[in-house]
Amino acid sequence: MPIIHENKILRIEAEKSEIPWLIIFTQKPYKEMSHVPLEVRQEIYALLDKIEREMLAYYKPEKINICSFGNYLPIVHWHIMARFKEDSFFPESMWGIKQREGNLSLPSYEFFCKSLVKKL
Amino acid sequence: MPIIHENKILRIEAEKSEIPWLIIFTQKPYKEMSHVPLEVRQEIYALLDKIEREMLAYYKPEKINICSFGNYLPIVHWHIMARFKEDSFFPESMWGIKQREGNLSLPSYEFFCKSLVKKL
Numbered sequence: 001m002p003i004i005h006e007n008k009i010l011r012i013e014a015e016k017s018e019i020p021w022l023i024i025f026t027q028k029p030y031k032e033m034s035h036v037p038l039e040v041r042q043e044i045y046a047l048l049d050k051i052e053r054e055m056l057a058y059y060k061p062e063k064i065n066i067c068s069f070g071n072y073l074p075i076v077h078w079h080i081m082a083r084f085k086e087d088s089f090f091p092e093s094m095w096g097i098k099q100r101e102g103n104l105s106l107p108s109y110e111f112f113c114k115s116l117v118k119k120l
Numbered sequence: 121m122p123i124i125h126e127n128k129i130l131r132i133e134a135e136k137s138e139i140p141w142l143i144i145f146t147q148k149p150y151k152e153m154s155h156v157p158l159e160v161r162q163e164i165y166a167l168l169d170k171i172e173r174e175m176l177a178y179y180k181p182e183k184i185n186i187c188s189f190g191n192y193l194p195i196v197h198w199h200i201m202a203r204f205k206e207d208s209f210f211p212e213s214m215w216g217i218k219q220r221e222g223n224l225s226l227p228s229y230e231f232f233c234k235s236l237v238k239k240l
Contacts, residue, residue, distance in 0.1 A: 032184050034172045045165055052154045063194055064152050067187030071203060071211035074183055083191060091191035093215050 004113045005120055009040050010047065014113055018102050019094070020059055020082040022051055022113075029075040033068060036076055047120070048080055054116050055082040059106060062090065124233045125240055129160050130167065134233055138222050139214070140179055140202040142171055142233075149195040153188060156196055167240070168200055174236050175202040179226060182210065 001013040001023070008027060015021035024047055030036045036044070052064050061082035068078045083090050088102030121133040121143070128147060135141035144167055150156045156164070172184050181202035188198045203210050208222030 032172065032176065033186065034169055034176065034184075041165070041169075045161070049154055049161075052152065056152065056154065063189070063191050064154075065187070065189045065191065066153065067185070067189070067213075069183070069185045069187070069213055071183050071185065071213070093187075093189055093191070093213060095213050096215050097217075 005117045010043060012047070012051075012117075014109070015079075017081075017094070018104055019084065019087050020055055020061075020106070020109055020112060021094070022080050024048065024051075024078045024080070026076050031070070031074050031076070033076055044078060048078060050120065051080050051116065054112070054119065055080070058112050058115070059084075065093065067093075125237045130163060132167070132171075132237075134229070135199075137201075137214070138224055139204065139207050140175055140181075140226070140229055140232060141214070142200050144168065144171075144198045144200070146196050151190070151194050151196070153196055164198060168198060170240065171200050171236065174232070174239065175200070178232050178235070179204075185213065187213075 001015055003011050004014050005012045011025050013023045015023055024044055026036060026040055048066060059082045062085050063083045065081040065083050081094060084104055086104055088098050088100060089096055121135055123131050124134050125132045131145050133143045135143055144164055146156060146160055168186060179202045182205050183203045185201040185203050201214060204224055206224055208218050209216050
């Protein structure tokens with residue numbers, strides 16, 4: 001997945017999907033969020049907040065979904081996704097049962113990512 | 121679901137499940153996390169951190185899962201779950217495809233909840 005932004009402690013990757021979907025990784029691997037130093041956790045939460053606000057303003061989605069699972073890849077990473085009534089899985093999670101053939105017509109993801117990065 | 125703890129701004133409910141699963145709700149309804157006042161968001165994150173540490177110490181799970189979706193119930197609430205290799209869905213999310221008939225033998229959830237609440 002392409003890295004759209006990174007610094008010494010975090011990086012943001014853009015997931016390839018029908019929906020706007022970014023993933024925040026810590027640069028150092030930690031298994032659980034409580035293993036992550038406080039200042040890094042605060043940086044993750046601040047970033048999730050910024051991304052959410054930008055996604056809401058740009059895409060006007062039905063709902064934002066945020067999660068940190070790591071069952072397949074046990075290093076801390078946070079997914080943030082803009083969800084739409086017409087996407088293939090809504091109201092199920094993006095790992096749930098497919099509800100329909102999604103046919104979204106959204107503004108440019110590339111433009112969104114570039115604009116977001118400028119504001120970080 | 122039974123409320124195990126509440127104050128003016130948050131409450132914690134215990135989900136009935138084969139796994140240890142708590143849900144944090146804000147007392148006032150907000151649709152998205154970025155609509156929640158900063159001090160309440162900080163309280164949610166602090167609570168997730170405390171619960172995670174207690175779950176790790178008490179249950180020694182394979183992984184902690186944390187998420188805020190709200191696609192069915194569009195008011196901010198955070199799930200925190202202790203996951204085990206032998207639970208019915210691991211490594212899928214608890215909303216994913218069932219992998220097996222889980223047959224967990226875990227220490228008392230009631231005791232865990234009572235001990236947790238004393239530490240809040």
